[in-house]
Amino acid sequence: MFIPKFTITEEILKNISQIEASKAIIDTSPIIPAYEKQFQQDAILRTVHYGTKLEGNDLSFNQVAKVIEGGKVFAAKRDIQEVVNYREVMDFLEKLVVNQSQGRQFYNQETLLAIQRMTVEKIVPENQSGRFRSVQVTIRNSATDEIFFRPPPPGEVTYLIDDVFAWLNGDPSKRTHPVLRSGITHYVLVAIHPFTEGNGRTARSLATLVLITEGYNIKRFFALEEYFDLHAEEYYNSLQAVSLQPGELGQKDQTPWLEFFTHGLASELKKIEEKVRQLSSDIHLKKKLGNKQIPLNERQIKLVEQMRQFGALTMTDATKVVPMVSDDTIWRDLRKLIEVGIVKKRGSTKGAYYHLTS
Secondary structure (H helix, E strand, O other), X not given: OXXXXXXXXXXXXXXXXXXXXXXXXXXXXXXXXXXXXXXXXXXXXXXXXXXXXXXXXXXXXXXXXXXXXXXXXXXXXXXXXXXXXXXXHXXXXXXXXXXXXXXXXXOOHHHHHHHHHHHOOOOOOHHHOOOOOOOOXXXXXXXXXXXXXXXXXXXXXXXXXXXXXXXXXXXXHXXXXXXXXXXXXXXXXXXXXXXXXXXXXXXXXXXXXXXXXXXXXXXXOOOHHHHHHHOHHHHXXXXXXXXXXXXXXXXXXXXXXXXXXXXXXXXXXXXXXXXXXXXXXXXXXXXXXXXXXXXXXXXXXXXXXXXXXHOOEEHHHHHHHOOOOOHHHHHHHHHHHHHOOOEEEEOOOOOOEEEEOO
């Protein structure tokens, strides 16, 4: 049975401590949903762009954004399809998170094959989509053509993958920190190289799935792929150190890789933490609300944004901001904002105006 080999070093402990600290701030800061949605959309865009760029995709950041929005770009058909596919994979992961709440188990071959199938849709022949490779592959240095990585033979792939999932689903491994479980999953899938195409994106996707289903969703603000791309040489050097032969799955020391992986997540979350701190300060809620988070509906968000832009609003203004709803509904929305401490009311009922709490 697969048992990963690694040592909890001071570097790993430091990185995980930073991850926990950033996670706590991100999870408890009083960010209203309008900004959460913006952060999440930005994270998806960065994930798709840098996740495909790592594999040689030539689309620019703006072109990827346009493709995700359904627009047209003039670029290689394969590059466009890779972006479309990886965006579909992100949606698939979110659906799996929903299914998790219904008690479904998805650390299995079915999930892995589904992710790879979406990743290579319309890119590879049908017999290479959603199937483990049936041929031996080698990875070469693009500059020297030297073989630096020879994955296990195809006959071993299914057994090795089964071992990985047996470990992930087993009780002993669940005592391992989720961040380390994610990093180990990434590392081993790349080492096994179970497919002829899409191994990197599939490995990163399953590693992300481990994070977001084991308490490290962190509002889906992060994009590890950006860190990996910005440190691509170190990323690939860490992975290229793996050269498995049959029976060696648990014998390679993953400590250096886990130091890199945890540092990457810590760095990414620290950037998000700083953005969240600034936003909390900007909306003047942190002092008033402490660590309490306030869920707002779409109408309430529009009212808050109007007050932010113009300083205050009256009931007449509010009916223009959120038309097609009754005055009673608008008043209930305003009352909710007052009750949670975001808004204050000034003046009498007819001449009242509303402004953000300072």
